[in-house]
Amino acid sequence: MNDLPDRLRELLLDSGYTIDGVRERLGEVAATALAREETVPALRATRDGDPLGTLIRLWWLGAPVEAPGWLPVDGLAAAGLVTVEGGLVTSAVHLQPWETGGYVVSDRKVRPGDPALREDHVVGAGGASANLAQLVSRRPVERALDLGTGCGVQVLHLADRARRIVATDVNPRALELARLSWALSGVDGVDARQGSLFDPVEGERFDLVVSNPPFVISPRGRFAYRESGFEADGFCRDLVRLAPRFLSPGGTCQLLANWLHVDGEDWRDRVGGWLAGTSCDGWVVQRDVQDPAEYVELWLRDAAEQGTPRYRELYDDWLGWFESMGVTGVGFGWISLYDSGSLDPVVRIEELGQRVELPVGDYVDEVLAAIGATHRLTDEELLGARLAVAAGVLEERVGPPGAEDPSRIVLRQTRGLRRTATVGTVEAALAGVCDGDYPLDPLLAAIAELTGEDPDDLRAKAPEGLRPLLAEGFFHISTG
Template structure:
């Protein structure tokens, strides 16, 4: 068993008896507790309602008493069930062992879930993930060492990670192990760290249930990996910006403001192998009369790594505080006091907004790193691993391409690119006022054009070098070709950066 000392007595963490974990996994899988079978049993309407936080349709759909229905009611709906029904659902583990493991607990004469165990999947595999029950399933404030489960932030990061083969991977601040879980299939080894010993216990259970092996280490920031380097570092840290008081370990770093994220960014280079990549979620302070790019740009320029920083959202301080109070299940007078102190801190620090986004770093050993800081907030423009990898590759190609190289390149529009036009009616008919090139699904993949740019890019079919296209345009319209090239090449570079244009191999 994993134990950690407290002021009074050792704490015994759940799900550390590996034999019981294995038997629980057998029961869950034998019952069909998966991302496919659960929605099928619930039905589309009840499953959609559950996604909105509405429990009653799912409760109505799970009254049959089967093992799968009992598991759904326990772990996904937070009900209490009869001892007999639960015993029938877990024949391999046995009720006594399931209770002693912490997966289940008694509630009077009945049984309820002690932990959140839920199915999860990617494109190739089904998983089971172990975490603590959130405040929606178990009302009231969560415990100080609460281990967060599958949430929007963890899914955002998992979707954004570049899924290329990596020899050594570090999941910094692993929590219940979501990022390590997704990295396992394309990594040689995984080190997963956390300051929360309870999180490491539940991450160990997640790994065991899914037949994976991770090197679990307790410690803050890079302390557990001194002298080690990795091909990939991923981190969904406790990035919430506050006073420095650590009320909840999953949320509060114990470092005031955005100091934790700054330290994490600053420490990445020393732990990345040449060519290695780091990707992390972060929040940052935005003060009145300042641009977030100045603050975060200062962090990433100091790393010497190429960087792509994407701000996805800017939160109002009061809304930010309300969000995190609700997340922790805090209500009433204590919540009001916490909120007041939190907002007083923001006011004293002149915080007018909190930026939320993703930081991607690549250690290329350059004396002049390439740094792009984007604000991309559109729905459907989320960063994916494929988009992040392609963005870094395009920027690397552009850095090595002089204007002469660009003029000699054959460029082609991406297959999915569309041209959007807007026009105003006038006395002489419609007058075009906007020409926008767009690659649907590409983060920030838009480019506003004038009439000349529209004509030039229409000719980018990959058949002719850019110099020839410019010569043809200049000749047709009586324009100086050198001046035309000087004017349009910056736009061409932007179009390549955004994946609207790409070079065609000779």
């Protein structure tokens, strides 16, 4: 039935099975309980038997429902989306509304007590999917690649800004469900290809590459959706090193990754080594770090293996493997590569544990541009530039009550990445006067005259203090 996706989409929309419709129907208590994998409040909120309640039970909660006359049960069963037994309909997949206005189809959610996952399990859209979607640049592109598309969710976000999209996955079942996600969401023309890493697109180039890869670091690859079978964090390493070969000039690659923290090694050196030699500007952000036990527990819960007979065995084996490599933690974060065309690429590696303004994709191109431009700006060019303080930057002065001078001056961003920086009196003074009207050099001369400092010394020292503030977005160069 070729028209089944269209008919099903119309039924879902007419019934109010949307992000807003589900939220309103469940209410805060049931929705919060679902986040803890507790379904009883949601089942109570959907027991009236109306179309919306029935669809939530069937597609989201995975509960059997009595076959309603308005649901095309025969067509859904023929397509393998439901099973029918004794007048009860049970979903064979998880079908959820997504924030783009489309729908995402995956294998059913796994909850405690459910059967073990199949090796080719296709996970649904969740926190990592949303995280990547928030990170990716919003600029329109000609060609985009979604590497490791899974259930196809990133394509839904790319559809309104990429003229052509290629989506790949090593798992043929993932591509099967992704195609259904796209059909239900009204997205057509996606070129879906099976294969690992960049094998399906050898010799091609893209303006944008995005990937939520199988980044989980484990002793062996048991589940295709999360583990690659590569040694340790080698899959993410190879992905980063290979990506530049597939970027068009000015192209960007953005992905999520895990990396190891190893005893006696700085994680920045480890991940920085992945980017060395790529000839691209790079930005690595560590958003979280888990100790080995936390990490193992997270992914055993993810596969609903907590409480099973093999739980202790799997837990001990995984921890022993980490111990054999000297692992002290596992980092999670973002990696962005930008083919700037420069012969002097720059890589910035940092930790951002604070809440940031979303979506990062609205300003990520500015972040990458600032990192590269600041690195390549000579001291003379910086002194001749007209700087302006970025919007939303505040100054905080900390010190004992009544003290003449503060013991610490902090610049704080209230927008964007919401970074903070401890600065000296000169940088603080410049933050008070830089509005893009005057070059830096005469402003420094004026500050030297007010403070009694040697103007030549101030001029020599200022670029070193200002360069990181410019790279981090506290100042920007005015072009007006």
